[in-house]
Amino acid sequence: MQRIKKYSLAAVFLTIGMLSLAGCSSGNNTAKNDSTTPKTMETKDLQDKIGKSDWVIVDTRSNDAFNGWKLDGVKKGGHIKGATDFSANWLKVDAKDKDKTLKETLKTKGITTEKNVVLYDANGKDADKVAEYLTKNGIKNIYKYDVKKWASDDKLAMESYANYQMLVPASWVNDLMDGKKPETYTGTPYKVFEVSWGDESKSPDYLKEGHIKGAVHINTDEVEEGPLWNRLSDDRLKKFAENNGITANTTVILYGADSMPSFRVGVILKYMGVKDVRVLNGGTASWKNAGYALEKTSDKKVPVESFGAAVPSNKGYIIDLPQAKEIIADKQNSKLVDIRSWDEYIGKTSGYDYIKPKGRPAGAVWGHAGTDASHLQDYRNIDNTMRNKDEILAMWKQSGITPDQRLAFYCGTGWRAAEVLTYADVMGLKNISLYDGGWNEWSGNTGNPANPIETGEPKK
Structure with a gap:
């Protein structure tokens, strides 16, 4: 009580007014939150923010929870539809260029200083950890939400990956x-x-x-x-x-x-x-x-x-050279998807010391991968968990790859492509397979016109 008496009545009213503006307990309030401590948001307000261009909803839990697992006592697994992910686990990773990677990740997910950011978790800890990191990077308009409230409401759906x-x-x-x-x-x-x-x-x-x-x-x-x-x-x-x-x-x-x-x-x-x-x-x-x-x-x-x-x-899950050629021939409905680095795809390098030819099967499309044959950064988070579905599909769309097509994934000898095939399976894609022989098999007959090879950037 002694501290309160030191403030003028005007200051008290001013403080109350400011709290009312900053609060997020009702209505369509979108006032900026300048406090370093995130304000708590309730379900009704969160529903109103989803899909708005100046708001981004972020799942800070583990990648497993985002994918669909019921962790930390949630009633329904998966994530709030429209949410992106930035796991508190990523902040604990000991990785090369960690700070650079995380900042690039923020940009990719639209978590910027111009946005109002809602962080949600289920354990009361993850959102605070991510909020601290965001604050250090100049993001101030931060709110937090307990996703157990959303998951416990039978009228509110959670989005899980099919598999x-x-x-x-x-x-x-x-x-x-x-x-x-x-x-x-x-x-x-x-x-x-x-x-x-x-x-x-x-x-x-x-x-x-x-x-x-x-x-x-x-x-x-x-x-x-x-x-x-x-x-x-x-x-x-x-x-x-x-x-x-x-x-x-x-x-x-x-x-x-x-x-x-x-x-x-x-x-x-x-x-x-x-x-x-x-x-x-x-x-x-x-x-x-x-x-x-x-x-x-x-x-x-x-x-x-x-x-x-x-x-x-389950024979169709892995295909061989004849089926790969069929897929390339069916350009409208099918894609042979190259899961190698860009330099491998355009023929700058073969990617392997035991594979001499360079290039790609004529007609194959680039599906992204990583910097070399041992990396798959384009499909993984910084903790080597699966990247989220929306970002993978957006990446594929750039090459004309869509989920409704017949897709066969290949790389040099089947390792990278097998991982991406599994992710496609997790996401629920149906007509998918691994072209087992990959570039190693296709390029083995470099003088055979039946296995045509392309190099350089594809013609648009």
Whole structure:
């Protein structure tokens, strides 16, 4: 009371008036918020802001929650339609050029100083962390919202990816291994595999750095071989699955320090006919960031007698050279999508020391990738989780790639394209496949006019 007496009556009224202007508890109030502490927004106000050009709604939770998982006690999974994402987890990543990448991400998502920004979370922490970062970068008009309120209202929809269950959070894997029955798990036998190239004794990711308890190592040589690095024959793939204890009804969880090999094996397993294939979103880092331990002992493969289904049972999921040519010929309804760097696409480099020819299959369209054969930044967030659907589709639209078309993805030898195929599957696209041979196979007959090659920027 002593402090209040020191203020004049006019100052008190002035303060009340300012708070009324800055508040966001009712109506269509769009006043600027100059406070460093975000104001709380209620559901009715948030509904009014969605879609307005001077407002941006931001999901600050994990990528898994944005995709569709019910995390932190929310009643419905997914995100508010019209929201973009900027996860608080991204602020914890130790990455090269982190500050530059995050600032570019803000720009891409339209989170700028000119906008009113609504940050929402479900744990009461993520929005505050992102608000602090935005404030440091000159963004002042910040509000926050508890998404549990939206999710608990049966009249308000949340948007989830059609097959979000294909990318699992670390907590889901941990619950599964603790004997629980997490969301979307049907109770089938499961196996966890760490996937990387090389024998487990030589793999730095399995024994030296450690792996999820109980995880068995898969060497990518178990599913493909040179010189083309195509998948093995169907008979050999069947033996690979049986040797690893995998049947068509096994729930298979794949992960690694780099997720790309996991996606490669995952696509092959889906082609074979495994019904439930999952990849740990963000790989080993997401497991460690969640606070879960790794072990450094060897877990041996436990074989099964039979895969339990014909191989392949999902034949169209991977295609070969004849089908790739059919897709290129059907320009109006189909696209052969190049998941390589721009320099590989235009023929400046082959991208591989064992692939000499440069260029692309004539008629293929560029689908973006990363800076070289080991990167896929255009499809990943800074924590190596999947980039959001709207941004991927916008990127494709620039090359005339649309979800209603028949799409086959290729790269040099199938790794990058397998990851993008999985993302397309997560998003719910239907007529999609991996062209397994990719540039390595297509360019092998450089003197054959049946495999025409283009270089340079495509003609418009």
